[in-house]
Amino acid sequence: MTTETAPHMALPGGEMLAWSDLPEERLTDGGPLAALAARVVPAGARVLVAGPHDPALLGRLAHAEVTCLLRGYPDGVVLADRAARVVVGGPTGLPAGESFDVVIAAAGLDAIESVEGPRLGWQGVLDRLVGALRPDGALVLRLDNPLGVTRLVATEPWYADRADSAWTISGVLDAGRPANLAQLRARLAAVGLRTDATFAAYPGTGATTALLDADELDRRTTSGLFDAVLHGACAGGFTGAAVLQDPARLAVDALHAGLGSALAPSWLLLARRSSGPAPERIDLPVALVQTGPPGIGVAEVVAEGGGWRWRITDPKARSETTPAPFASREAAYRDPAALDGPVPEGRLLRSLLLDACLRRDQDTLRRLLGGYAGWLAGQAGADGRLTGAVALAGTDNVVVDGDRFAVLDPSWQAAAPLGGEVALARGLWRFAAALLTGGYAHPWASTLDVAGLTVVLAGLAGRDLDRRTVDAAIEAEAAITAALRGLDTDGWVTLATELRAVEPTDPPAGPRSYQQLHEAWVRQREEITRLTAKLTWIEGLLDLREKGLRHAETKLNLLSGSLRYQVGKLAVKPARLAKRGARAAKRRAREALAPKQEEQ
Numbered sequence: 001m002t003t004e005t006a007p008h009m010a011l012p013g014g015e016m017l018a019w020s021d022l023p024e025e026r027l028t029d030g031g032p033l034a035a036l037a038a039r040v041v042p043a044g045a046r047v048l049v050a051g052p053h054d055p056a057l058l059g060r061l062a063h064a065e066v067t068c069l070l071r072g073y074p075d076g077v078v079l080a081d082r083a084a085r086v087v088v089g090g091p092t093g094l095p096a097g098e099s100f101d102v103v104i105a106a107a108g109l110d111a112i113e114s115v116e117g118p119r120l121g122w123q124g125v126l127d128r129l130v131g132a133l134r135p136d137g138a139l140v141l142r143l144d145n146p147l148g149v150t151r152l153v154a155t156e157p158w159y160a161d162r163a164d165s166a167w168t169i170s171g172v173l174d175a176g177r178p179a180n181l182a183q184l185r186a187r188l189a190a191v192g193l194r195t196d197a198t199f200a201a202y203p204g205t206g207a208t209t210a211l212l213d214a215d216e217l218d219r220r221t222t223s224g225l226f227d228a229v230l231h232g233a234c235a236g237g238f239t240g241a242a243v244l245q246d247p248a249r250l251a252v253d254a255l256h257a258g259l260g261s262a263l264a265p266s267w268l269l270l271a272r273r274s275s276g277p278a279p280e281r282i283d284l285p286v287a288l289v290q291t292g293p294p295g296i297g298v299a300e301v302v303a304e305g306g307g308w309r310w311r312i313t314d315p316k317a318r319s320e321t322t323p324a325p326f327a328s329r330e331a332a333y334r335d336p337a338a339l340d341g342p343v344p345e346g347r348l349l350r351s352l353l354l355d356a357c358l359r360r361d362q363d364t365l366r367r368l369l370g371g372y373a374g375w376l377a378g379q380a381g382a383d384g385r386l387t388g389a390v391a392l393a394g395t396d397n398v399v400v401d402g403d404r405f406a407v408l409d410p411s412w413q414a415a416a417p418l419g420g421e422v423a424l425a426r427g428l429w430r431f432a433a434a435l436l437t438g439g440y441a442h443p444w445a446s447t448l449d450v451a452g453l454t455v456v457l458a459g460l461a462g463r464d465l466d467r468r469t470v471d472a473a474i475e476a477e478a479a480i481t482a483a484l485r486g487l488d489t490d491g492w493v494t495l496a497t498e499l500r501a502v503e504p505t506d507p508p509a510g511p512r513s514y515q516q517l518h519e520a521w522v523r524q525r526e527e528i529t530r531l532t533a534k535l536t537w538i539e540g541l542l543d544l545r546e547k548g549l550r551h552a553e554t555k556l557n558l559l560s561g562s563l564r565y566q567v568g569k570l571a572v573k574p575a576r577l578a579k580r581g582a583r584a585a586k587r588r589a590r591e592a593l594a595p596k597q598e599e600q
Contacts, residue, residue: 008080008081008083008084008085008086009076009077009080009085009086009087009088010085010086010087010088010089010093011073011088011089011093012087012089012092012093012095013089013092013093013117014071014089014090014092014093014114014116014117014118015071015072015073015076015088015089015090015093015114015116016071016072016073016114016115016116017073018073018074019071019072019073019074020052020072020074020075021051021052021070021071021072021075021107021111021165022052022054022055022072022074022075022078023052023053023054023207029056029059029060029297029298030053030054030056030057030059030060031054031056031207031208031209031290031298032208032209032210032211032288032289032290032298033053033054033057033106033208033211033268034054034056034057034059034060034298035060035288035297035298035300036140036199036211036268036284036285036288037057037060037061037104037106037140038060038061039284039285040102040138040140040270041061041063041064041101041102042064042101043063043064044063044064044065045064045065045100045101045102046064046065046067046099046100046101046102046134047061047064047065047066047067047100047101047102047103047104048066048067048068048069048094048098048100048102048103048104048129048132049061049066049067049068049069049083049104050069050091050103050104050105050112050129051069051070051105051106051107051108051109051111051112052070052072052075052107052111053104053106053107054207055078055079055082057104058079058082058083059082064102065084066082066083066084066085067083067084067085067086067087067098067100068083068085068086068087069087069090069091069093069094069112070086070087070088071088071089071090071111071112071113071114071116072088073088075088076088089114089117090112090113090114090116090117091112091113091120091124091125091128091129092114092117092118092120092128093114093117094128094132098132099132099133099134099137100132100133100134100137101134101137101138102137102138102139102140103129103130103132103133103137103138103139103140104140105129105139105140105141105142106140106141106142106268107142108142108143108144108266109122109125109126109129109141110122110170112125113125115167121176122170122174122176122177123176123177123187126141126187126191127191130191130192130193130273133273134273135273135274136272136273136274137272137273138196138270138271138272138273139188139193139269139270139271139272139273140268140269140270141188141268141269141271142201142266142267142268142269143178143184143266143267143269144265144266145180145263145264145265145266145267146158146171146172146179147172147179147263148204148263148264148265148266149202149203149204149234149247149250149251149254149263149264149265150203150204150247150265151265152244152245152250152263153238153243153244153245153246153247153250153511153513154243154244155242155243155244155514158171159171180262181198181214181261181262181267184267184269185198185269188269188271192273193271193272193273194271194272194273194274195269195270195271196270196271196272197213197269197270197284198213198214198215198261198267198268198269198270199211199212199213199214199267199268199269199288200212200213200214200217200260200261200264200267201264201265201266201267201268202229202230202233202234202237202251202264202265203233203234203236203237203238203247203251203265204237204264204265204266207290208266208268209233209236209237209289209290210229210230210232210233210287210288210289210290211268211287211288211289212226212229212230212260212261212264212286212287213284213285213286213287214260214261214264214267215261216286217255217260217261217264218258218259218260218261218262221255221256221257221258221260222256222347223255223347224344224345224346224347224348224351224399224400224408225287225301225308225343225399225408226255226260226287227252227255227347227348227350227351228348228396228397228408228409229287229289230248230251230252230255230260231248231251231252231396232248233251233289234247234248234250234251235247235248235510235511238510238511239510239511240511240512241511241512242511242512242514243511243512243513243514244513244514244515245513245514245515245516246438246508246510246511246513246515246516247511248510248511249438250263251263252351256351270284283302285300285301285302285311286301286302286303286308287300287301288300288301289301291334291411297312297336298312299311299312299339299411300312301343307342307343307345308342308343309340309341309342309343310339310340310341310342310343311339311340312336312339312340331414331415331416331476331479331480331482331483332392332412332413332414332415332479332480332483332484333413333415333483333484334411334412334413334484335410335411335413336411338389338410338411338413339409339410339411341410343408344399344401344406344407344408345399345401346399346400346401346402346404346406347399347400347401348395348396348398348399348400348408349368349372349395349396349398349399349400349405350395350396350431350434352364352368352400353365353368353369353395353431354435354440356368357435357440357441357442357443358440358441358442360441360442360443362443362460365457365460366460366461366462368400369428369457369458369460369461370460370461370462371400371403371405372395372398372405372424372427372461373424373458373461373462373463375405376390376393376420376423376424376427377420380420381417383417384419384420384421385417385418385419385420386414386417386418386419386420386423387414387417387418388410388413388414389407389409389410389411389412389413389414390407390423391414391417391418391423392412392413392414392418392423392480393407393423393427394426394427394430394431395427395428395430395431396430397409397412412484414480415483418476419472421463421465421469422469422472422473422476423473423476424458424461424463424465425454425458425465425469425470425472425473426473426474426476426477426480428454428457428458428461428465428473429450429451429454429470429473429474429477430477431457432450432453432454432457433450433502434508435453436448436450436453436504437502437504437506437507437508437509437520438508438516439516439519439520439522439523444456446504446526446530447530448504449503449504450502450503450504451467451470451471451474454470454473455467455470471500474496474499474500475496477499478492478495478496478499479492479496481495482495482496504523504527505520505523505524505527506520507519507520
């Protein structure tokens with residue numbers, strides 16, 4: 001029996017009246033998933049959104065007839081006004097005979113099944129959803145990776161999950177569900193679905209901010225674009241979280257090892273139910289990336305003409321070039337119109353520099369840093385100042401292809417020209433801070449601070465920078481970062497103070513990695529040991545000199561009490577008196593002659 005509680009909500013039984021699954025972290029316009037769904041769903045299609053999804057996803061599907069299948073009643077209340085119909089009751093509550101053009105289960109199958117109704121298991125839920133697909137219908141399905149980056153950096157073991165949602169804990173031991181991409185594709189093929197596209201979803205905690213084509217991810221292991229996207233997604237997605245090791249470092253290492261898709265936190269597959277010839281494939285992007293604040297929607301990277309091109313998915317974002325509030329009026333902003341050109345080929349400069357530092361290859365460092373400095377100088381105007389995207393081109397946003405340097409993401413724009421030396425010092429300071437606080441090995445003395453290493457890097461680049469220029473670069477970095485984060489004046493001042501206080505013994509910014517915290521502790525211990533040894537040496541030197549002074553004082557005391565000293569003192573005293581008298585007589589004679597000289 002179905003209970004109607006609202007014009008668009010049905011409770012067929014099995015609903016969880018006090019349970020909510022809707023994500024707390026939500027992205028503007030639904031993020032990359034909503035952008036992908038808008039591509040997959042044709043106009044006028046009947047769509048089943050199974051499981052909890054960001055409500056903004058339904059806004060991107062306004063051109064279709066959407067039915068939501070949920071298990072939590074509070075979620076149904078939230079989405080009732082956004083969908084044509086809401087069914088609350090889990091997979092068994094879906095009426096028999098219903099068919100849809102597209103089924104979206106991008107939250108996974110576990111979040112669909114209700115504990116208040118019959119338990120179907122992972123395969124049973126898949127069979128129920130596939131049964132609701134029309135011929136040539138499409139299924140968008142997500143599967144969490146039991147050996148993905150999220151699991152590998154978690155501080156708590158997966159088998160000890162204490163979350164309220166962990167009624168049952170599934171992992172690789174459960175043979176009833178796939179544990180990797182090959183098994184998932186085999187399960188889909190067994191129910192009559194053909195996999196058309198596979199995306200690696202990052203970062204894995206909260207909302208997905210990057211969808212990357214899994215095949216391209218495994219093929220383009222040195223791509224500067226993938227390097228920057230993975231690092232940015234994981235660094236931002238785990239900010240403030242306690243982890244075993246740096247997820248951004250692990251994701252980038254996985255990319256270069258050809259395991260970018262194998263270690264993805266989750267996968268998103270597009271499969272079709274078709275027994276005939278394959279229909280014309282939808283033109284899907286290579287990557288969909290949620291841009292950081294101030295956001296400009298989702299940036300797509302599409303294959304075109306043998307290369308890749310940037311594209312913004314939300315047409316409204318193209319005209320929204322207004323900078324973020326507060327400091328962004330003065331320092332920097334993002335320009336959506338700039339993301340409408342080719343994506344430059346090459347490797348990320350930051351990764352090349354880190355590799356050279358780890359190998360103590362100073363020749364390569366000179367070549368890369370010299371090329372970077374020369375490229376910046378070549379982009380400067382007649383007054384030596386840089387404008388636009390080049391002014392903000394740090395080592396984490398520049399790709400290198402042979403001897404050619406190029407800005408990867410040109411949407412980051414400087415609002416005012418920046419001096420060439422200051423722009424170079426800013427880029428080198430950012431790299432030096434990441435190198436030292438990250439605990440990376442390098443060929444220079446361990447006593448260098450961040451500003452000192454910046455000066456050394458500039459020397460390798462053939463540039464003579466002083467600490468005053470580095471200080472100006474830190475001020476510029478604070479202003480630019482505050483602008484891009486939309487901070488007010490107080491936030492800018494606090495940020496500037498924090499940047500000036502960065503020390504080599506500090507842990508890096510971002511996730512609280514136990515591995516990096518331990519490495520920071522080791523650096524602090526080494527620094528304390530060095531300072532202790534220096535203090536011991538100084539104390540020994542002071543003791544030695546104090547002994548010398550005491551010996552000299554004793555010797556003087558002995559000499560002052562001897563017969564020779566007394567006789568000498570008596571002999572010298574008349575001579576001193578005579579010398580003093582001669583000086584007085586000479587002064588009186590000079591005073592007496594002065595008036596006569598004036599009369600003459």
